[in-house]
Amino acid sequence: MERIAIVARLKEGSGRRAAELTAAGPPFDLAETGITRHSVYLSAGEVVFVFEGHEVEWMVDDLISDAFEPKLQDAFAEWRSIVDGSPRIARERFGWEAQEAAPAAAEAMAVSGR
Numbered sequence: 001m002e003r004i005a006i007v008a009r010l011k012e013g014s015g016r017r018a019a020e021l022t023a024a025g026p027p028f029d030l031a032e033t034g035i036t037r038h039s040v041y042l043s044a045g046e047v048v049f050v051f052e053g054h055e056v057e058w059m060v061d062d063l064i065s066d067a068f069e070p071k072l073q074d075a076f077a078e079w080r081s082i083v084d085g086s087p088r089i090a091r092e093r094f095g096w097e098a099q100e101a102a103p104a105a106a107e108a109m110a111v112s113g114r
Helices: 017-021 054-063 070-080 103-110
Strands: 002-009 035-044 046-053 088-091
Touching: 002 054, 017 070, 046 054, 070 103
Parallel strands: none
Antiparallel strands: 002 046, 002 088, 035 046
16 A cells, blocks of 8 residues: 655635535545545645555546546646645655554454453
């Protein structure tokens, strides 16, 4: 599983509009992209789009460059109007995830009385 984030600084006073755009959801069908997981984080001054999946950077690049998808291009125009400067790509350098088997093993030990 690979992760990539796109980080953008918001223009002052555009937090409400960013929240509205985020609440509307993505302008594409996530299930059709191959992306496994997608999250958006919003702070008072920034928005962070996180994408996860196998070779996810290529999938995101394909989405960004799809000039024939009008809904996507309209959404980019909306975001461009509230983003200050150019968005930046952040690549994961550290990640940690709990093992799914660990809770099952702990439960089995509890049942067996160990």
